[in-house]
Amino acid sequence: MAFLSQARIWLDERFHWAELIGPLKKKTVPVHKLSYWYFLGGITLFLFMIQVFTGILLLLYYRPGANEAFESVQYIMTRVQFGWLIRSIHSWAANLMILTAFMHMFSVVFLRAYRKPRELTWLSGMLLLFLAMGFGFSGYLLPWNTLAFFATKVGTEITGQVPVIGHSLMVFLRGGEDVTGATLTRFFGFHVAVLPGLTTLLILIHLALVQYFGMSVPPGVDVRLKVSASEVREMKFFPNFFLRELMAWYIALGVLGALAAILPWELGTKADPFAPAPAGIRPEWYFMFMFQTLKEIPAKVWFLEGEVVGILLFGIAGLVWTLLPFFDRVGGGRGRRFIMGAAIFAASYMLTMTVYGYLAK
Amino acid sequence: MEDAVTPTRTTPRRRVVEFLLGGGILASIVSFVYPVLRYLIPPRIADLGGDEVVASKVGDLKPNGSKIFRFGSRPAILLMTATGEYRALSAVCTHLSCTVQYRKDLEHIWCACHNGHYDLNGRNISGPPPRPLEQFQVHVRGDEIVVARKREA
Numbered sequence: 001m002a003f004l005s006q007a008r009i010w011l012d013e014r015f016h017w018a019e020l021i022g023p024l025k026k027k028t029v030p031v032h033k034l035s036y037w038y039f040l041g042g043i044t045l046f047l048f049m050i051q052v053f054t055g056i057l058l059l060l061y062y063r064p065g066a067n068e069a070f071e072s073v074q075y076i077m078t079r080v081q082f083g084w085l086i087r088s089i090h091s092w093a094a095n096l097m098i099l100t101a102f103m104h105m106f107s108v109v110f111l112r113a114y115r116k117p118r119e120l121t122w123l124s125g126m127l128l129l130f131l132a133m134g135f136g137f138s139g140y141l142l143p144w145n146t147l148a149f150f151a152t153k154v155g156t157e158i159t160g161q162v163p164v165i166g167h168s169l170m171v172f173l174r175g176g177e178d179v180t181g182a183t184l185t186r187f188f189g190f191h192v193a194v195l196p197g198l199t200t201l202l203i204l205i206h207l208a209l210v211q212y213f214g215m216s217v218p219p220g221v222d223v224r225l226k227v228s229a230s231e232v233r234e235m236k237f238f239p240n241f242f243l244r245e246l247m248a249w250y251i252a253l254g255v256l257g258a259l260a261a262i263l264p265w266e267l268g269t270k271a272d273p274f275a276p277a278p279a280g281i282r283p284e285w286y287f288m289f290m291f292q293t294l295k296e297i298p299a300k301v302w303f304l305e306g307e308v309v310g311i312l313l314f315g316i317a318g319l320v321w322t323l324l325p326f327f328d329r330v331g332g333g334r335g336r337r338f339i340m341g342a343a344i345f346a347a348s349y350m351l352t353m354t355v356y357g358y359l360a361k
Numbered sequence: 362m363e364d365a366v367t368p369t370r371t372t373p374r375r376r377v378v379e380f381l382l383g384g385g386i387l388a389s390i391v392s393f394v395y396p397v398l399r400y401l402i403p404p405r406i407a408d409l410g411g412d413e414v415v416a417s418k419v420g421d422l423k424p425n426g427s428k429i430f431r432f433g434s435r436p437a438i439l440l441m442t443a444t445g446e447y448r449a450l451s452a453v454c455t456h457l458s459c460t461v462q463y464r465k466d467l468e469h470i471w472c473a474c475h476n477g478h479y480d481l482n483g484r485n486i487s488g489p490p491p492r493p494l495e496q497f498q499v500h501v502r503g504d505e506i507v508v509a510r511k512r513e514a
Contacts, residue, residue, distance in 0.1 A: 057400055080400060080403070082399050253389075
């Protein structure tokens with residue numbers, strides 16, 4: 001302990017440590033009956049840290065390349081001690097991270113935390129969600145198994161349907177006209193270098209914005225607070241909220257460990273580019289609602305091809321969703337009602353289509 | 362939300378709680394760190410191909426000639442002495458694991474990394490190598506030269 005206080009004095013003499021951590025000491029978090037939703041963002045961050053850590057571990061043995069990728073993952077899972085566990089945690093944490101990110105997003109919409117002045121926080125969060133989906137899409141291919149191979153084929157083919165730039169985009173993603181070892185090398189590069197860099201930067205921005213504006217208080221609660229100031233309830237960030245957050249992380253880790261150990265992630269069979277696609281090809285669950293929609297759209301809508309219509313619709317919907325906070329103050333209460341309606345529709349549409357996708361053969 | 366009464370650290374009930382919490386956290390940390398540490402240790406690669414390998418074909422080697430071949434996961438050297446006798450040895454220098462070569466001019470084995478010399482029986486005769494090279498058995502079966510690990514007697 002003497003060492004710790006000496007270290008603190010040493011730092012204080014050089015960096016004015018007390019001043020640096022002063023704001024953190026004063027930082028508070030509003031307390032109300034909905035505060036539990038605040039934990040979802042933190043849990044997503046925690047799962048991302050798990051991903052970085054287990055991802056680095058996997059890099060010790062993984063080899064990109066059509067002839068080696070599958071074998072190296074097989075090697076990790078069968079020969080490396082606890083390799084199956086590390087890989088299983090990486091896969092499970094990836095899926096849970098997308099899930100908590102989605103829940104975080106919807107809770108922000110329903111608690112209306114996106115409203116002024118937090119528009120940019122929402123925007124950075126949306127970009128992070130797109131990056132997370134990019135992580136999922138690129139990481140899915142890396143074990144080079146049959147399911148991933150064909151899912152990537154379909155996924156990049158859909159990109160190719162985008163009007164005007166589609167084909168060039170597809171060739172860029174695939175590293176050629178077809179999904180080959182070149183695609184794998186590319187996706188590996190995106191997955192371990194490009195995306196982690198961008199994501200880390202955006203997370204820092206996102207956290208800085210959250211820090212700068214403080215946590216939002218839901219409007220209903222806010223009104224009551226303005227009526228009677230005595231109802232203002234706050235909690236210190238250090239250590240009260242921080243310890244609660246740690247507890248939430250600890251529980252998340254427990255759930256993650258249990259899932260990874262009890263339901264280890266499967267590897268499947270090695271991809272064979274010249275074999276016919278097996279039945280039941282499907283993307284990761286968080287792409288399911290889009291995948292299923294594209295399946296349902298007829299081949300020809302008016303004069304446009306079905307896929308093109310689907311992609312355009314999803315493109316527009318995604319853009320509107322990303323710009324959601326900017327509709328909040330439009331036309332008195334109308335913009336707000338539009339946002340709520342859109343959110344309820346989006347949530348139920350995604351849920352229905354995902355369930356339908358898994359039930360329909 | 363300050364507690365009205367701050368229990369002292371010596372309260373027995375508090376000590377039990379602290380013990381349970383601390384022990385639990387410690388146990389979970391151990392259970393996370395242990396698999397990671399084990400994961401970091403690369404698994405041992407089994408010597409592929411067992412302890413016998415076809416090193417060459419009869420007639421590929423001339424007297425005073427040599428060839429490096431793969432024996433399990435390591436290189437080995439097959440050489441024909443000037444008198445037409447086959448010898449097979451590990452090609453991994455016992456000094457710092459460089460791959461050795463046969464020097465026609467010296468008529469013995471030489472390691473280029475740190476100038477180590479071995480005679481045709483693999484004995485370290487000069488330079489830094491601390492131990493002789495492992496010697497293998499050579500059999501000629503048909504037109505194949507088969508190299509095998511010496512059985513421990």
